[in-house]
Amino acid sequence: MLPSEVALSIIRKYMERFERGENIEEFKRDLIRDLLNHKVLIRTEDNTYTLVSQCREELMHSKIGALRESVEKFVIPSNLSYMKHPKILDLCSGIGYNSIGALHYNRGCRIDMVECCKEVLFLSLCLDIPYEEQEIIKDRIRAFLEGERSRGDINVYLGDGRDVIKRLEGGYNIVFHDAFSPQRDAVLYTLDFLREVYKKMDDNGVLISYSSSIPFRGALVEAGFVLSEGESVGRRRGITIAYKNLSPERKIRRIPLTDERLIGISTVGVPYRDPNLNLTHREIVENRDVERMEFKRRLLETGKYYSTKKVKQGKIDKKFLDIQRLNLNSSEIILKMREALGL
Ligand SMILES: C[S@@+](CC[C@H](N)C(=O)[O-])C[C@H]1O[C@@H](n2cnc3c(N)ncnc32)[C@H](O)[C@@H]1O
Structure with a gap:
């Protein structure tokens, strides 16, 4: 999904002026005013801006503050200020708040920004964020839009994350999944x-994501991640923190018990799939619906089907509840539950 088409077409008009060599400083206020007048740019509670998406109900950021969200949901939970030259993959880098926030907390960050929408990259040159590190990101994006491809520590990749991921060198200490x-x-x-x-x-x-969706967390477990959860910011549910490996110095916080059960033994935990990384959202959802029905059929056949309500309430076989009492992390619990399901 992209930002609102109305927003993109307004931004495009100003991009043409930039491409003709006009100075952004001379027209950026007009661009912001146009977007605000069309109600496609929103000023959030910390006075930073976000865009409305194609589906009008969803914004690119939370109303509590675009920059605040980035700092509290991504930058601080990543612990990057304690790392030496962390390498970051900023997936869906958008206006660049996460990268700017990362540099604000650690100037030594090396960042690969991945964004599929050129207009959003351009918009970031026209907005002013109260962190001076924004200039580093602006310089890099400007150079990218002017045709320069690679320049050391900060790199911009324009394209669908599914295609770009294959070209990246890797070695990331942190992934912002936004x-x-x-x-x-x-x-x-x-x-x-x-998995990629x-x-x-x-x-x-x-890997850090604001999303706590059950199929997403289920997929993370299946891909090999160790699930943990961070504080909730402006929402009811906590953010997702997923480690590639366990390590003794890490404090892993278990996800809610209901989530473990839903992922472990219910059809809600069936992940989204896209084997060749080329399906549309609709195809992915339809395929998952079929897979859920098939899974439900097998559960019913073997007498192991519980409604979502019963799973949430814990009205299930005691052996699953016993697994949840073990001193293990959520990924281990979920895998043990699946093993006990025996399907
Ligand atoms: C929720 S916003 C992220 C906001 C961003 N992190 C920021 O600081 O502004 C999602 C962004 O992902 C981009 N996007 C959507 N689908 C994408 C895809 N398949 N690959 C890469 N970027 C994508 C959108 O254009 C949008 O800018």
Whole structure:
């Protein structure tokens, strides 16, 4: 999914002026005013801006603050300020808040920004964010839009994350996974895509997402990640923190018990799939619906089917509840539950 088409067509008019050599400083206020007048650019509570998406109900950021969201949901939970030259994959880099926030907390970050929408990249040159590190990102994006491809520590990749991921060198210590919600666009939440991301991560790598969706978390477990959860920011549910490996110095926080059960033994946990990384959102959702029905049929056949309500309430076979009492992390619990299901 992309930002609103109205927004993109307004931005395009100003991009043409930039391409003709006009100075952005001379027209950026007009661009912002146009977008605000069309109600496609929204000023959030921390006075930074976000765009409305193609589906009007979803914004690119939370109303509590675009920059605040980036710092509290991505930058701080990643612990990057304690790392030496962390290598970051900023998936769906958009206006660049996550990369700017990362540099603000650690100037030594090496960042690969991946974004499929050129207009959004251009918009980031026209917005002012109250962190001076924005200039580093602006310089890099400007150079990219002017045709310069690679320049050291900060790189911009324009394209669908599913295509770009194959070209990246990898070795990421941190992945910011900041796609639109899986309910509206599942293409970057599939098991197959997450497996590609997993391969590109350093052994000590961590992936962070604001999404706590059950099929997404299910896919992370199946791809080999160790699930953990961070504080909720402006939402009811906590963010997802997924480690490539366990390590003793890490404090792993279990996801809610209901989530473990839903992922482990219910059809809600069936992940999205996209074997050749080329399906549309609709195809991915339809295929998952078929897979869920097939899974439900097998559960019913073997007398192991529980409704979602019963799974949530814990009205299930005691052996699954006993597994949840073990001193294990959520990924281990979920895998044990699946093993006990025996399907
Ligand atoms: C929720 S916003 C992320 C906001 C962003 N991190 C920022 O700081 O502004 C999602 C972004 O992902 C981009 N996007 C959507 N689908 C994509 C895909 N398949 N590959 C790469 N980028 C994608 C959209 O254009 C949009 O800019």
